[in-house]
Amino acid sequence: MSTSSKTVPGTSPEPEARAAGTAGRGTRLVLAGARLGRPGAPALDGVDLDVAPGEILTVVGPSGCGKSTLLRTLAGLLAPLAGELTQDGHPLSGPAADRALIFQEDALLPWRTLRANVELPLAIRGVPRAERRGRARAWLERVGLGAHAGQLPHRVSGGQRQRVQLARALAARPRAVLMDEPFGALDAQTRAGMQDLLVEVLRGTGATVVFVTHDVDEALFLGDRVALLAAGGVAAVRDVPRPRDRGAHDDPARLALRRDVLTSLGT
Structure with a gap:
């Protein structure tokens, strides 16, 4: 498959690296003429x-091109003004537990411990206490915060709070994770660590991920494909060469795509 040619918006061959054994657990989200x-x-x-x-x-x-609007529409928080929005072929008409939305602000409840924050959506869904506590504990371990489970949010760093938010989202076993610049407020080193952590914790979940970012390098590291928004619409959707490979930053195909993306952004 060519990595330098445009992919027509609306077509999406499943990426081989994520399709094997896991893709059936994700969900397909489709906008048509929206x-x-x-x-x-x-x-x-x-x-x-x-x-x-x-x-x-x-x-x-x-900035202001509609990235967050797109994400909130996929989350079911905004209804399309025209056209169609479907999930697995069925009309998507509102928020649902199988689509998790993660913002740049961690939105943790300051009076609840990290473990209790992770448990909260499970409690709302009626998951039995022992099960939700076990799932919260397991996910905090996976994001490297098992030893901090009893801490309040203000006692940990911004990067650690984002880890908790990620654990809280994934503990509910969503089929789609929608992320609105979740690492935008972090310093460069912490941000790179969170990118690697995201890749690690998503492995085996099969979840579909839509990740909005201002950072082109972040987009090209994480994405199987990158959607370019401009002039009130989706300008192109491009396949990313060697996604999630830290050694691919100087790959000629990746560099060519990076130039094209920067040109489309006018930078």
């Missing part, structure tokens, strides 16, 4: 986008 935004103030129009089960789709674009 106009997105609020009544009287559309942000995106004519959107055709097919997010394959189990893939990581990163989304980049200039």
Whole structure:
């Protein structure tokens, strides 16, 4: 498959690296001819986008172009103004427990311990106490915070709070994880560590991921494909050469794609 040619928005061969044995546990999210935004103030129009089960789709674009609007629409928080939005072929009409939304702000409850924060969505869903406690404990261990489970959020760093937010989202076993610049407030070293952690903890979940970012290098490291937003719509969706490979930063195909993305952003 060529990595330098454009992929027509709306087509999405499942990435081989994530499809084997896990893709069936993710979910397919499709926008067809969609106009997105609020009544009287559309942000995106004519959107055709097919997010394959189990893939990581990163989304980049200039400030104010509608990246967060796209994500909130996929989460079910905003209804399309026109066109269709489906999940696995069925109309998507609102939020659901199998789609987790992660913001840049960690949104942890300050009076609850890290473990209790991770348990909260499970408790709301009626998961028995012993099970939710076990799942919270296991996920905090996976993100490297098992020893801090009894701490309150203000006692840990910003990067650690984002780890808790990730654990809280994945403990609920979502089929899709929608991430709105979750690492944008972190320093470069912590951000790189969180990227690696995200790759590690997603392994084996099969979850579909849509990840919005301003950082082109982050988009090209994490994404199987990258969607470029510009001029009120999806300008292109491109395959990423050697995704999640730290050694690929000087790969000629990756460098060519990086130049194309930066050009599309006007930088």
